[in-house]
Amino acid sequence: MEVESIPFKNTGYFSDLICDYLEGKDSLQPFYERLPGIEQFKEQIAVKQSFPDTHRKVLYTVLGDQYKGIQMSGNTKVNISLLQESSTFTVVTGHQLNLFTGPLYFLYKIISTINLTKQLKFSNPESNFVPIYWMATEDHDFDEINYFNYKGKKLQWNKEVSGAVGPLSTDGLEAIYDAFSNEMGNSVNANRLRELFKKAYLEHDNLTEATRYLANELFGEYGLVILDGNNPELKQLLVPYVEKDLLENKSFKNVSSTIGQLQTLSENYGIQVNPREINYFYLIDGVRERIVERDGMYYVNDTNISFSKEAILDELAKHPERFSPNVVTRPLYQEVILPNLCYIGGGGELAYWLQLKEMFMAMKVAFPVLLLRNSALVITGKQKEKLQKMNIGLSDLFLKQSSFINKKIREISNIDIDLSAQRKCLTDQFKDLYELASQTDASFLGAVKAQEVKQLKGLDKLEKRLLKAQKRKLRDQVSRMTDIQNQLFPGQSLQERNLNFSELYLEYGQRLIPNLMKALKPLSGDFTIIEME
Incomplete structure (x- = not known):
């Protein structure tokens, strides 16, 4: 296995905001607390030292309940137990419940998280660090998660749904299993994938349980702890912050202020999310709809449910699990219930986190370190050989296809x-x-x-x-060049945003995740190119 890298900025696939953040541009400093680095993490540990023991106890109890009936690795058991101790901290990534993990970067997120905890332990042996995968069980964007791509085909779960995706029954996934199974052949690796899909989705009742099983099978041996935030005991810890949103619109005011500041810095800094006056949904069976306030009354959008001010506060006190954070307040929820140092996410996620620091300050909650997840391009030895024969540099592949062709034609042409x-x-x-x-x-x-x-x-x-x-x-040369670029950049986009891990697993089997673990360095600050034999 050979590993190379290029700066994120040189790929052309990351926004100006993220590239400026990675470079530590002075103008962005007000929007985060500290950049990711070993010394900065020592400072973050000191800040998070005040995390309440009462919250640790609730977290430990809830995880014990959520892991009942799950075959845990020894490392995961130890990590859950360590969360009771004041010297233990977390590193978190979150992701939707995409069918069969969805895009390849699901793996990169979790591997970045696990590898960072290892690096932090090496630098801070007196403390412990636990990798957390936060399942987005309360999301209701079914169309974003109900498919995965396999060898150019979209395997899609068609189902009429409403409400949060976590409780969705897995009924109907037999058809996806059959279609997937028929495409794979009968190699050893194909049979492993077939069995993994079957056990995850055909032997579990809902999408939450299926996703937990799948993530645990892939990463349990590395001590990954999988958390479902849709829980009444955990939501109870959020109640004071929900009240501030309902009564004072605190999130809306502070995030709106930050957006205004960001927009004055650069017209290229697109706004990722816009806050609402109330940034919580009302969540009951089959319903996850926005809470809106009009003339002192609180209404659940597109339903007949309404509350007076006193009634909604009573509902919050008695049923906190019915209040579901949106994209603005979910990060706050995470930091309230976890002794967390760092959130690891993609470029879009970090862009909206950079809108939130002022809100965190107003809520008196410590703001975490933000780290861009590892991104990678995996190429085979044969593909590398083809590139060398055609004298195509790795950086050339990241050019838009028209620019890529024009550049190479100019290079190989026998006339100027x-x-x-x-x-x-x-x-x-x-x-x-x-x-x-x-x-x-x-x-x-x-x-x-x-x-x-x-x-x-x-x-x-x-x-x-x-x-x-x-x-x-030179059409033959053009054809060969575009073929290799299309293989590595399907849909003329990053490989990690299109491929499902199953395509690489068919090729590399049980070596895939250990090799990715070795290749991906969370604090490297570069895009990684992995030649895997």
Whole structure:
């Protein structure tokens, strides 16, 4: 296995906001507490030392209940037990309950989290660090999770649903299992995948249980702890913060203020999420709808449910599990119930976390370190050999396809199709004409300028025609180049956003996750390219 890397900024796939954050740009400092680094984590440990023991006890008890009937590894048992101790801290990643893990980056998120806990333990042997996977069981975006891609095909679970996805019955997944099974063949690795899907989805009653089983099977041996935040005991710890949202619109005011500050920094900093006056849903069987306030009454959107101020506070006190955080308040919930140091997420996630620091300060909750998850491109030895034969550098592959083809055609063409020299010569000639015109009749300057623009445009057109002609002449080379890029960047996007881990597992089997564990370095700050034999 060979591992190379390139800066995230050079891939062209990460936003200006995230690239500036990774570079530690001074203007962004007000939007986070500290950047990820070994010394900064020591500071974060000191800050989180005040995490309440009462919250630890609740967390430990809830995890014990959630793991009943689950075959835990020794490492996971130890980690859950360690959460009772004041010297234990967590590193968290979260993800939706995508069918069969969804995109490949699900693995990269969890591996980044596990590997960071190992690195922190090495640097801080007096403390303990537990990797947490937060299951987004309360999400209701079924269309975002009900499929996975396999060898260019979309295997989709079609089902009429409403409410949170976690409690969804797994009925109907037999058809997906059959379709998946029929595509895979009968290799040893295919049979393992087949059995994993079957046990996860056909032998568990709902999506929460199925996802917990799947993540535990893949990562349990590394001590991963899987948490479902949809729990009344955990939600009880959130009650004071929900009250502030219901009565004072505190999240809305603070996040709106931060958005305004971010927008003044750069027009390229797109806003990831917009807060609402109330950032909680009302959650009961089959329903997860927004809570809105009008004239002192609280209504559950698109239902007949309503509460007076006194009634909704009573409902919150008696049934905190019915109040479900949205994308703005879920991070706050996480930090309230976990002794957490760091959240690991993708670029989009970190972008909305950077909108939240002011809200955390107003709520008097410590803001975690934010770390961009590892991103990777996995290539086979055969693919690497093809790239070398075609003299394609790894960085070339990240170019948009038209730019990639144009660059390589210019390199391999036996004629010079770069007319820069001719443009310079033409520009120099027009300098003489400008001087001549100014000495004779200045009114000719406009005519000279128009002629210069016309002739430069003519050179541009000629260059494009030359390039097009060379593409036709070298169409076999173009075809081979685009084929290899399309293999590695399916849909002209990052591999990790399209492929499901099953395609790599078919190739590498039980070596896949251990190899990824070795290759991915969470604090490297670079995009990783892994040649896996």
